Amino acid sequence: MKIEQAKTIPISDILDKLNIQPDRQSRNDLYYKSPLRTEKTASFHVDTAKNVWYDHGIGEGGDGVTFVRKWLKLSGVSDTCSDALRWMSNMLGYVPVIAPVQDPDAPKSQPKLTILQKREIIRPELLEYLDSRGLPLSIANEYLVEADVYNREKRKTIFALGFKNDNGGYELRNEFYKASTSPKYITFIRGRIGGQGGGIHIFEGWTDYLSAIIQHENGKRFIDDTIVLNSLSNLKKATPYIKGYCYQTAYTWMDNDEPGRNATASLDAFFQTEENLLHTPMNYIYAPYKDVNAWHMVKLGLTG
Structure with missing residues (x-):
């Protein structure tokens, strides 16, 4: 994919492929919670007429290629212009030869779940769970958080280990519980x-x-x-x-x-x-x- 072609891809399509949806829309203006940082109020603006974005929280913006480069860097992968073009071609233009696989054991993403607070792992029950699986706290702390999770349907809060994906969702687990928050991603x-x-x-x-x-x-x-x-x-x-x-x-x-x-x-x-x-x-x-x-x-x- 050439850069001229890549810049014509709607930024909203790129965000949709990342399972990121706008919080509100007004004619040609879409507002998202920033995929480049954590925020509560949507301040990531996409002008669909000009096909450009601007993140008011960091004071930066640009075209689709610029956004993909920033997103790749945030994800910990190589973020050159060539990497961004390859990613856009693969994600938006190439249908990979790979068959779907049923995963009966995987928890479904549950929008009704909200993470209220995250911290280092301190609860004895979670420490015991890690011990039972042979996972030392010194290693677990590099990848996991302790999360207070509120279930709006049941109106109760539980605690669980949280493993973050690259789109901001979390895999949640304790000895008796397995779930995930949206979006579901790698x-x-x-x-x-x-x-x-x-x-x-x-x-x-x-x-x-x-x-x-x-x-x-x-x-x-x-x-x-x-x-x-x-x-x-x-x-x-x-x-x-x-x-x-x-x-x-x-x-x-x-x-x-x-x-x-x-x-x-x-x-x-x-x-x-x-x-x-x-x-x-x-x-x-x-x-x-x-x-x-x-x-x-x-x-x-x-x-x-």
């Missing part, structure tokens, strides 16, 4: 080196990712980049981060069950469309256990 984690020419690891969920780096990297990030899907339904959302990025190896860490096998096969079909991309399924390491965390727990003697 989490990209830059590796210690990472980038073009390296590898990309793909996990279903954050417990598997943390278990893998504990077992293989002494708790440090992988050298290569990582995508945590947060749901198998997000498979297609991961492909713009991979296509045309010149990764050499894709490591998949899917579950050892039917949905996991289907996801592995679907990803394999996509990887075959990428030149010189070697697919290395990793599930043989933790077989016959269902997933990485189950295997990790057995290795630590946490299960019988």
Whole structure:
């Protein structure tokens, strides 16, 4: 995609692909809560007639390419003009060869949930839950928060561990509870080196990712980049981060069950469309256990 073509793509379409919807509209003016920072009042303005944006909170704006570059940088990935054009082509112009996979265990995004407050993990119940899964607090604190979550339908507040995705939603979990806030999206984690020419690891969920780096990297990030899907339904959302990025190896860490096998096969079909991309399924390491965390727990003697 050439830059002249990219600049004609409506910015509202780009935001829609990111599951970001306007709070209000007035003729040619759309107002969003800024995708570049946290705010309560929508001050990210898109002029649909001129196809430009302006974030009043930071005093910056521009065209669609400028926005995508800022969004990629915020997501921790390379943000050159070429990267932005590749991302826009993949996200808005290319339909990846990847089959949908049912994910019966994934929580549905629940708009009725609101996170009231986030903090470092301190509640004894959550600390016990982490211990039961073999996940040290020192590592968990790098990726998780303790969240007070209000359910408007039940009019009650619960607490849970929260794992943030790249669109501002959270995967929520405690010993008895599994849910998520909107929007549902992937989490990209830059590796210690990472980038073009390296590898990309793909996990279903954050417990598997943390278990893998504990077992293989002494708790440090992988050298290569990582995508945590947060749901198998997000498979297609991961492909713009991979296509045309010149990764050499894709490591998949899917579950050892039917949905996991289907996801592995679907990803394999996509990887075959990428030149010189070697697919290395990793599930043989933790077989016959269902997933990485189950295997990790057995290795630590946490299960019988």
